[in-house]
Amino acid sequence: MDLLERLREPAYTGENRCLPCTVVNAILVGVATAWLYRRDRTLASLAVATIGAGLIYIRGYVVPYTPTFAPRLIEAAPIPSSIFHDGRTTPGPAESTSLGDVADDGGAVLDELAAADVVMVEDETVQLTDAVDSSWHEEMDRLAVLSDGELANEIERTIPHVDDAEPLEVDDQLWFVLGTNDEYLSKLVAISELGGYRALDSFLDDSLRLAGARSLRMFLTVCPVCGSEIVPSTEANCCGAYADSGVPPKDLRICPECEQRVFEFPAEDSVA
Numbered sequence: 588m589d590l591l592e593r594l595r596e597p598a599y600t601g602e603n604r605c606l607p608c609t610v611v612n613a614i615l616v617g618v619a620t621a622w623l624y625r626r627d628r629t630l631a632s633l634a635v636a637t638i639g640a641g642l643i644y645i646r647g648y649v650v651p652y653t654p655t656f657a658p659r660l661i662e663a664a665p666i667p668s669s670i671f672h673d674g675r676t677t678p679g680p681a682e683s684t685s686l687g688d689v690a691d692d693g694g695a696v697l698d699e700l701a702a703a704d705v706v707m708v709e710d711e712t713v714q715l716t717d718a719v720d721s722s723w724h725e726e727m728d729r730l731a732v733l734s735d736g737e738l739a740n741e742i743e744r745t746i747p748h749v750d751d752a753e754p755l756e757v758d759d760q761l762w763f764v765l766g767t768n769d770e771y772l773s774k775l776v777a778i779s780e781l782g783g784y785r786a787l788d789s790f791l792d793d794s795l796r797l798a799g800a801r802s803l804r805m806f807l808t809v810c811p812v813c814g815s816e817i818v819p820s821t822e823a824n825c826c827g828a829y830a831d832s833g834v835p836p837k838d839l840r841i842c843p844e845c846e847q848r849v850f851e852f853p854a855e856d857s858v859a
């Protein structure tokens with residue numbers, strides 16, 4: 588399945604799938620199929636339908652340059668564009684919360700991590716030290732084989748401010764609902780942060796361990812849940828459209844297989 592892997596476009600599929608591009612392509616493939624069929628080119632029409640649908644599925648689009656024309660086409664069409672943006676119809680979590688305080692200042696945390704030998708900063712690149720990296724991965728491997736209930740127990744047992752973590756499946760995705768605030772923690776983030784929290788035990792004070800565990804997520808290269816490679820992405824979809832206008836889209840790291848965010852980089856507001 589090497590060819591399939593090469594054809595895959597995580598940037599335009601999964602969480603990144605762009606609805607305008609998918610819809611426009613499906614219509615164009617449908618028109619081409621019908622045109623060939625009416626000219627008695629039955630086999631060719633079947634081939635176009637099959638290959639076209641397959642490519643849209645694994646690549647996000649089949650017609651070249653779709654991202655440059657699809658949004659304008661959709662904008663001109665007599666249908667509300669809200670259908671294509673923020674189109675989540677089922678109730679449930681949009682993205683994962685963190686075990687730590689999401690309001691933590693990333694820059695200050697990174698300084699603390701460097702001071703505690705959790706990360707090394709060299710030539711403007713930041714890397715985990717080998718000791719932290721290996722103990723983090725050992726902890727994640729151990730957590731990844733636990734059942735959902737056992738993982739929930741581990742969260743309750745380990746994280747001081749979480750008394751209650753309930754596993755909940757929504758749309759085939761496993762989440763942990765934390766406390767009574769209806770905060771949803773994805774399984775991916777749960778394993779990464781819980782493993783990170785444990786690994787940082789001998790490096791950081793309790794007050795910093797959760798913020799540190801959250802930062803470790805940016806260094807994740809392989810998904811602890813499914814084993815896929817973590818890839819860069821952005822909140823802007825492939826057409827450059829972005830639902831939350833006024834707020835710049837963030838750069839992300841995601842697992843394309845789990846369709847989950849691993850890490851969000853802060854929006855670019857401090858370009859020095």
Ligand SMILES: [Zn+2]
Pocket residue numbers: 775810811812813814815842843844845846
């Ligand atoms: Zn995954």
